[in-house]
Amino acid sequence: MLEVRLLGPVELWAGGRPLPVGEPRQRTVLAALACEAGRVVTAETLIDRVWGEAVPARARHSLQSHLARVRGALRRGGVDPLVRRSGGYLLDLPADQVDLLRFRALAGAHGDVAQLRSAVRLWRGEPLAGLTGDWPAAMRAAWDAERLLAVVAWAEAELATGDPAAVIGPLGAIVREQPLAEPVAVALMRALHATGRTADALGQYDALRRRLADELGADPAPATQAAHAAILTSNEAAAVAPLEPVPAQLPADVADFAGRAGALAQLDKVPALAVIGGSAGVGKTALAVHWAHRGAARFPDGQLYVDLRGFGPGGTAMDPGEAVRGFLGALGVPAPRIPADPAAQSALLRSRLAGKRLVLVLDNARDSDQVRPLLPGAGACVTLVTSRNQLTGLVAADGAKPLHLDVLDHDEARELLDRRLGRDRTAAEAEAGDAIIGLCARLPLALTLAAAHAVMQPGLGLAALAEGLAGTRHRWAPLAGDTPDTDVRAVFSWSYEALTLDAARLFRRIGVHPGPDFSAAALGFADGLRELTRSNLITEHAPGRYRLHDLMRAYAETLETDPAVRAEDEARLFDHYLGTAFTAAMLLVPARSAPVVPIEAAGQPLADQEAAMRWFAAERAVLLAWAARTDGDRPWQLAWTLDTFLYRQGPWHDLVTVWERALATVLDEPARAYAHTRLARAWTLLDRAAEADRHYRLALELHERAGDRDGQSIVHHEMAILCERQGRMRDALAHAEQALEISGYGSANTLNTIGFYRAQLGDFAGALEFCERALALFENSSDGDDSRAAAWDSLGFIRHGLGEYDAAVECYETALGLYRQLGDLYWVADTLVHLGDTHQACGRTADSTAAWREALTIYEDLGHANAAEVRQRLSAGIPQGS
Template identity: 45%
Template sequence: MIEFHLLGGMAVTVDGAVIDVGPARQRCVLAALAVDAGRVVSVDRLIGRVWAQDAPPHARATLMSYLSRLRGVLGDAVVVRRTGGYALQVDRSVVDLHRFHDLCARARAADDRQAVALWRQALGLWRGEALTGVDGEWAAGERDRLDQERWEAECDLADALLRLGHGEDLVADLTARAGRRPLDERVAGQYVLALHRAGRTADALAHYRRVRQRLVEELGAEPGAALRELHRRVLDADPALGASAATAVVPRQLPAPPGPFTGRVAELARLDEARTAGTVLISAIGGAGGIGKTWLALAWAHRHADEFPDGQLFVDLRGFSPDGRPVPPEAALSGFLTALGTAPDRVPAALEDRSALFRSLVADRRVLVVLDNAATADQVVPLLPGNPACAALVTGRTRLASLIDRHGARHLNLDVLSPDEARALLAARLGDRRVAAEPDAADELIALCGRYPLALSITARQAHTRPAVPLAELAAELRDLGLEALDHDTGLPAVLSWSLRDLTGEQRTAFALLGIAPGPDIGLPAATALTGRSPTWTRAVLRVLEDVSLVERRPGNRYAMHDLVRAYAATLAPPEPQRRAALERVVDFYLHTALAADRLLDPHASPIRPDPPAPGVHPHPLPDQAAALAWLDAEHAHLLAAQHTAAAGHRHRVVWQLARALIDFHQRTGRFHDELVVWRAALDAAEHLPDPATRIRAHRNLGSAHARLGRHEEATTHLHRSLDLAERHHATTDQAATHYDLALAWGARGDDRRALDHARRAVELYRQVDRPVWEAVALNATGWYAARLGDHDTAREHCRAALALNREHHHPDGEADTLDSLGWIDHRTGRHREAVGHYHRALDLYRTLGNTYMAANTLDGLGHPHLALGEHDLAREAWREALALYREQGRDDDAERVRRQLDDLDRRPATDPGGRGARPRA
């Protein structure tokens, strides 16, 4: 068995016997590969690690020679050439450094008794100073870093032993450690406690005085709160400091600060302002990946760490990590609780109990909590301290709106750096003199990188490792090659010239097509349509692109590109015929799947007969309504983008049909702004189509969207235009539908009399064309507006007739709408118990149908009969749920009205619910 030893003299053993791996420089090459075992290390990075700034003229050739010799000693299967560089292709467990890291991670997650054994096993891997015998600047820096890791592990072992009651047996070791770092307050606290437990309290107090004196003299600072508190307890002979108890646990979990950190002055100031507001700071730092969220959070946290003497907690919640497995709040809380001194066997099982215990432990402490890479507010809320003296920093790619609503989070969105900040970043990495010597070239580099922090960092690293190359030459290279001039092994999903060179022609074409695909990312079925190949072939290509960091795989078998990568991919688009055919295929996929989903949601709508999809395109199978809703929700942004793509390609029928396919979904989810957008595009497309029905329905649907948004003049203008066209072309069904939409429009304007007239006309026309389902819908509208005008008998008669028709023809949407109307009528006529029954049956149907828009209205109405019956708790429950839905749907006026109803629940009658209802589609 081959093993690599870095924690001491650099050595390689095979079955326990040491083998010769060559001279010092060659050992440095091997060490540079071993610290990243299993990962590709680029040639430039290897040169930087071996020679730093002193690379000889033929460094690349010399490096190749070293690598060739190492492959001769270790084998081609161990030192492997990969795209972009070389890798030590071994299991990481055969490298003692990685075994050390693994044991440390396991120790931090274990209980104290297990942790002691794991810490000791980890520290036992050390045979002296790390990387002995390996020279150079990189090795020296790595040696210092590893020495700090070893020191932290030794401190963690001492803490675990002290928590287990040890004391006198630790004195000798802690004496030496305190001597090595006399200003380390953590070690000082451990030594004071060990001396006190050994019966040497006087020595313990004397050591505290010496540490305090040195801190004051050398740093001008008093000891931290934890060490001062321990000193007080030793003076008071606190019995809890005996062997049965542990010292106060002060977690220090912040990762190393980013360095050098530049810019973000305004953002840091905003965080300072939020902190000084005197409340818990929940700063939800948002922005795209690589924009610098974590850097900013850690920079601020380290600058303010002294304001939180009781500890700093950190967790990466992995909300947008490639593995797609966010850290559950239960697991994060378990780590926090043990870090704060809770024995693992005392950590509660339930999330609520863990969260409550966490808030209790920090209730009287000043602790900073950094929650990095959060996916949802539900993931974050249990981890928030309830103490105003504490602070929480949250980073994530989403806005976490409910965190803002429910907890007053101060949202801070990050954009690219300002020009001055971008220049400061380059200067910090390359030196002021080099940047000042070529100001125009520096400005061009900044512009070519789009002031994106991670792209700038990679460019700066390229320049740093090539000090003899002028910045102007680097700018020209970046200008000519685009992002393929940047490395791929840095974490930025950037495009590399050598990554693309290793792709086949077909793989390059697929990559280029992904750059022009509609929507923010793409699922495998859509990607299959885009490429025009089989799912198996497409999946294999995506895997190749993922392997070279050109795409990122996300949960749900979706694939995304970083914006910079996507911009570069778009420049590689194939010839126009091939490009146009690919876009037609993917748009056909979205259209035909959307139409299939729509037929499931609304089987009574007038059928749409699109042209057959392009050869090889297969719509995504959707077995039921739930699957249809889920697909439309997941692909909504892509459907809007597909319509835009179709419009750009002058596919006018497709533009119109995509708008038509989304009507029911937009109604169910309340996305009326999107409805407005798609029907504006559809109306433009209809002007190029010969069938007058397309213009009739485009005007009608556009008018209805305006009405839903309160744009009354625009609504009636389009609806009357639709009616005029329908009458001119003797389109009776379209006339009926437009009269119905005019009823809704006038009802929204408060003219219930005119609304009732249009609803009655719609009933007459639907009867003429024998459309019983839509006759039922119009009957319900007639009943609704009659009720609004106070004619409750007529209203009830029409709604009951509508209910019978809906049930006879299996139209659950219309049945739900009619039950909602009957609930309102019953409430207005004093039949409150019957109203509750009708509302509940409507609500059950809406929930089954996924119609959250109407469910909100029904919940709003339900609260009123509950209130009339004296059932205040039930009214409150219904209105709270309605309020949450209104807020999610952006219905601010409705939300404000229901909030007032809740405020006034026990003081005065609540206000009356507004009008609502579905509309027919054709």
Template identity: 45%
Template sequence: MGGPAVARKMVVRLLGPFEVMVDGRPARLTTGRLRALLAALAMSAGRVVTMERLGDAVWGTDLPGDVRRSLTTYVTRLRAALGDDLIGTEPRGYLLRADRDDVDVYLFQRLTDEARRCPDRVRRRAMLSDALDLWRGVPFEGVPSRSLAETEAPRLVEAYLGAAEQRMDLDIDLERYAGLVADLTELTARFPLRESLWLRLMEVLDRTGSPAEALARYDRMRSHLAEELGVDPRPELQDAYADLLAGQPIRPPGRIDRPVPPAQLPAEVETFTGRHLALARLDALLSGVPIAVVHGAPGVGKSALAVHWAHRVRDRFPDGQLYLDLRGYDADRSALPAATAVRCLLSSLPTRPEQLPSGLSAQAGLLRSLLSGKRMLLVLDNAHDAAQVRPLLPGTAGCLVVVTSRDQLSGLVTAEGAHPMRLDVLTAAEARQLLVRRLGAHRVAAEPGPTDEIVARCAGLPLALAVVAARATTNPAFSLSALAGELRDTQGRLDAFAATDAATDLRAVFSWSYRTLSPAAARLFRCLGPPAAPDITATAAAALAGIPVPQARLQLDEMARVNLVHEHRPGRYAVHDLLRAFAAELAAGQHDRAERTATTTALLGLGERHGEGTSLAGLAAARREIRRLARAGG
């Protein structure tokens, strides 16, 4: 009889070239996808990793047709290489059965956490040294995973730099200067935009009798910042430079009591999908545009895009990230007053309440002063208008502001030179991928036809897709075919997109924009409800509403400003299918029977004369509505 199975020990090293050891012997994984699969499991050692997350780590956006089956194949191969007992199967995914201290990422995190709590400086330095010794190069080297490279690697590098700076600070305080100049020279070469490293290098050079070299390093760093970012060094560096010029020792910048940079970004949505072009356009702003305005229709995903991108680039802003919901379009609360918004931002910066001046103008000036010389990222979400945003803007280069709004905020574009970026709906491929991320690739692949119908009836609107996906997730026994049938049965209405939470109820979300319209523009919007051609002109809109063309043009522009319609070509306005359904519901709920009769009669006459602004479906709908109204009035 055989004895009891002996648990095997596996070590996974991710902080440098990928390595895996089983019982002290190297395990060779021959393909990049096997390495990506094990790396993704190791990053959550002892916890279940869902099929969706594993698929994203292994294939990225190039998912196979059946992710579950493909993952099963790769897990089988991984077990053959490592041992069956090391990878567990769970209903939602797989887990790696490994001690967390045997994964260098987790051991590094534990050591740095313990060092942070240790009161003894010598012991704290030893713990930090042990943690830093785990690093052998760039994280995930040899692991071809875009997901790990873009999300996990930057976070780990930032943690490494933070630990390295803590150890250097202890060496400086303990007057252990040996090797510091070489270490800092190497790090500033690898991370030339991290000014805190340059400050420490200048301080060590000064303390070791090389102030002239410290001045030379400052000049090199200043030139590099100007060339790459077009900004001056931070105030602490300028102060150190002034000390050196005056022949005085550099005054330590108070490393121990330095306030923690704000990190206020909301959590990322794990199912964020696509938007590669929009992300690339935002990336381009890093080269010098200080303000971006992301605007678009309600429910199109502006906030999700801004937060996702901000997380991607947060390491470029070492002084912190500020986030503020301006409540420009909100169910129950009015827009945040500019004065309140300024005070919210000031409370996140190193200032005391008794230092606040009175009045919006003075407080906005203090905010600009505190942001001067800093490199911070500000995400101002859900803005109502330009006047609400303007007092919150920094006054100098170095900071970057991303504003999201349903309003185009053309005032910021005109006066402040903001870069406008209209966010459109998802492509069909992106919409399908969103469903894959939320429902799982196996469920989507099992019903391709209903999936395509759901994608089509949601018309690329992320909020609509999210509502349907939530219904499918909370009711796993419901087939996608049944859900597609619900959308089909309620075509022309928004019943299938209702929710108890106003923030995710499509009618409520649309209504917040509709309520901002003038009465005349609201009436014209209601006229746009019947099925029509892909777009409409001011002439056709004027005929529908029975108003002069110049008035129709002004009202369409008012709707376009808050993205209820989109002027996709000069003089031609498109209405999203679900916004058109919302307009039709509003029109049907009006008690002004004469208005409804006039609209449908105008639609019928417009189509029969020259077809502009309508369609065969629209003509049929108009004829049915006229007959219904006639019977109702009989």
């Protein structure tokens, strides 16, 4: 088997023996291909990685020679995995045949001591040893940061399994190499303390504290100080506290849970996976949540919960990818690190769950396929799935234990009423209680609603309640279930008919809302909402936000029988959301061009950008639900309003969803061209270059057919950004220059982009001219502060490249001030990193440290992957990637 080794000197092995690779540039070509095995690497990227700024005149010819020699070395291993593809080259090797990629797969197995141990052992010294140039240096720094994270994770796992002595030697060696790497020092302190060498552990802390003070003028991080304090107080539990969040997502337990002793006992015996089935309203969710709460001590690593909406309103079940991404976020995976491919997302979830003891409640599933991407692999997790379907696929193929939940028996139903109403009240009217149990078909949801009605009206006798149920029972057909005994509509209707006229009208209006929840502002009539909440028809699950049980929503949907009134209600609700979304979108980018498809709806007023961001965050799921259930121009209008918010916040999978829905419904060609462009931009953010390129070219075709030169210019500008993300800087510059040529005038954004790319390619003088022209246009236009900030950031990069460090600092600080005003935390942090690099370059160590530490704090708050790079800067005291 062929193997490429990068975690040390670059080596090629086959059949247990090394193969000659050639001189350093050939080893660089092999490394550049191997670190992305299975993916196409463009010729431009290879040239940049091999020669950096010193590109020879005949670089492509030289690259071909190096590739030919690399191919010859690979063939000596008995295979020819080097494949020429359109646009570049692909090393067609499985990930486990490249030590770097194998390391990453093993390092992702959090808590699995064996896999983490194997990951750490793959390192043979300095990665890419013997190779020179900017790219090998940058990779060494980045990969070493990954190694430190893996070493710390391995140390934590060894501590958790009771073998702290195993890590002391390796950790000590790393601390000697990198004395400012705090997480490694903390792990060493914990290991020393766990083996009884507390004095040595405290000595490590003192040495670290002195080094930080002397070299960085800083104190140890809060986590380091906490570990020190825990050792001082011999609080071992705190000293080895987990570094990852412990999710606690379960809904509140049922306060008066009754019966189900047999079902609870069966769940106690479930080794890994159970499917709780039964008719609607039978109490599947209540049982699963109650059992998970009751057994919380068995699951110290937390509880995960998701409503998969398998039988929710509108018949739109949750995409399993959305649930997987939600779980990954709860387990501490930052959004930018979640892969785009659904299979890769599920694999990452399984890795995160490996070795952990969690309970997962997958509620309201539609079918087995919806559940499988969420299931852990082998391990100590227990998963409970609830569904109205039997999910025989999970039972047959995945070994799930089936648990069919029927209605309560009579004694259990009596216990429920006793707990809700009090024994004195039920004993005083025992026959009426029995009648209520029969009329409610012993269905827990129906009994709970009937009991709630009785609690709200303490003067109402149980006999009167039973009489009311009996009097209306024949008027409603079964809402769910497969027998007449499961008729909950009698209870729902009884509660509905007790409402005031205004509250009843409001409840019917809720029936056209797409869910999953709604705000008081959307529905209005606060008194009516309070009445519905008191009647247990809706629940205020967060201040000012309400939702319905899915059965109750289904019931509400049937109440408005006048099609004209229903259409009017839906239009009023949609216009509220669309109008408010339009207001919010314009607050985020005041200079934004009007939408191609006009938006004339009016919604609620919003004060400022901060209020707009809060509103979008609260209503995102509702807006996505509207986009999924409407047609015509509506999905396009919603996508247009959501675009800026989703772009800034990072749920870029949702950007893909809304723009794909827009393309599926809108007919107007200019609107379709715009949608193709924005969808391509979303795919660019997700590093799906092929999809992005396809949609950009479709947009270009539409713009060219319409003779829309401005549209063509915009698309080429966006294609430049796609090339930049692929490392194809020369192609990026070519597209940006084509955008300028097509438009016929100097768009400020385009000029700034051209300048930035010229600077990236080393043409700082030419770059300066373009960016100064861009800034002059920005300062005399209505473009937003984010555009001006970008121009100042580009000028900072250029001035730094020219060695004009004081001028670079002024540029970066101007950009920083603008980004702070916008509240754009990501770009604040990004600019702080660049500012710190410039301070460091001119010897102002204290200033660079302050900038980097603030950037690190922001990245950590955002859960962004760039935090690791900033930590490396702080540890090494030198800029990287500038």
